[in-house]
Amino acid sequence: DAGITQSPRHKVTETGTPVTLRCHQTENHRYMYWYRQDPGHGLRLIHYSYGVKDTDKGEVSDGYSVSRSKTEDFLLTLESATSSQTSVYFCAISVDRTNTGELFFGEGSRLTVL
Amino acid sequence: GQNIDQPTEMTATEGAIVQINCTYQTSGFNGLFWYQQHAGEAPTFLSYNVLDGLEEKGRFSSFLSRSKGYSYLLLKELQMKDSASYLCAGPFGNRDDKIIFGKGTRLHILP
Numbered sequence: 001d002a003g004i005t006q007s008p009r010h011k012v013t014e015t016g017t018p019v020t021l022r023c024h025q026t027e028n029h030r031y032m033y034w035y036r037q038d039p040g041h042g043l044r045l046i047h048y049s050y051g052v053k054d055t056d057k058g059e060v061s062d063g064y065s066v067s068r069s070k071t072e073d074f075l076l077t078l079e080s081a082t083s084s085q086t087s088v089y090f091c092a093i094s095v096d097r098t099n100t101g102e103l104f105f106g107e108g109s110r111l112t113v114l
Numbered sequence: 115g116q117n118i119d120q121p122t123e124m125t126a127t128e129g130a131i132v133q134i135n136c137t138y139q140t141s142g143f144n145g146l147f148w149y150q151q152h153a154g155e156a157p158t159f160l161s162y163n164v165l166d167g168l169e170e171k172g173r174f175s176s177f178l179s180r181s182k183g184y185s186y187l188l189l190k191e192l193q194m195k196d197s198a199s200y201l202c203a204g205p206f207g208n209r210d211d212k213i214i215f216g217k218g219t220r221l222h223i224l225p
Contacts, residue, residue: 031211033213035215040217041217042201042215042216042217042218043157043201043215043218044215045212045213045214045215048211048212048213050209050211056207056212058212059214090156090157092213094211094213101145101147101162101203101204101205101213102147102159102162103149103157103159103213104159105156105157106156107155107156108156
């Protein structure tokens with residue numbers, strides 16, 4: 001267990017409302033990632049962070065913003081949720097200093113936008 | 115490029131061997147990863163290849179050919195619990211830290 005938790009685990013919201021998902025880790029890992037997973041598309045990278053206040057875009061970053069003001073928390077915000085953002089969102093941390101691709105995933109957050 | 119391709123679905127029989135292929139564009143490549151994901155669960159790390167050749171880990175082995183942009187995951191002595199999706203992924207970007215996944219291969223095991 002790499003000490004990673006996501007919240008909320010489930011959320012139903014309406015189109016146009018803001019939503020923030022939180023990823024929290026307890027082991028001071030440098031890299032943190034946000035992915036979404038949809039049938040037929042697999043896991044797609046939204047944004048990731050390589051340190052406090054250091055973030056970069058992934059494959060599907062439009063409509064999402066992130067913030068990392070401290071090592072343990074990586075927040076994903078949907079400023080104005082749309083139905084196309086209904087998905088399962090996974091946070092992941094890189095647990096190997098020399099091999100960033102060995103990721104440990106949180107349990108996922110299921111978001112439904114009505 | 116960041117294209118990673120793998121078959122959508124495969125079916126195999128309990129006790130048999132199955133090979134799941136993954137191809138990728140070789141530009142900017144630095145290692146390839148395999149993950150397993152059971153339905154309704156998060157992905158879990160299986161293996162990492164950075165050099166050419168076969169890496170064996172129990173019933174699972176992973177192979178890489180960097181010149182051909184090709185990898186495969188080999189599962190031996192298949193068990194029903196191996197029914198899952200298998201995802202290959204690679205590191206891209208200037209820092210090799212942008213971890214991009216293929217769409218995954220759903221493996222069905224028949225008794």
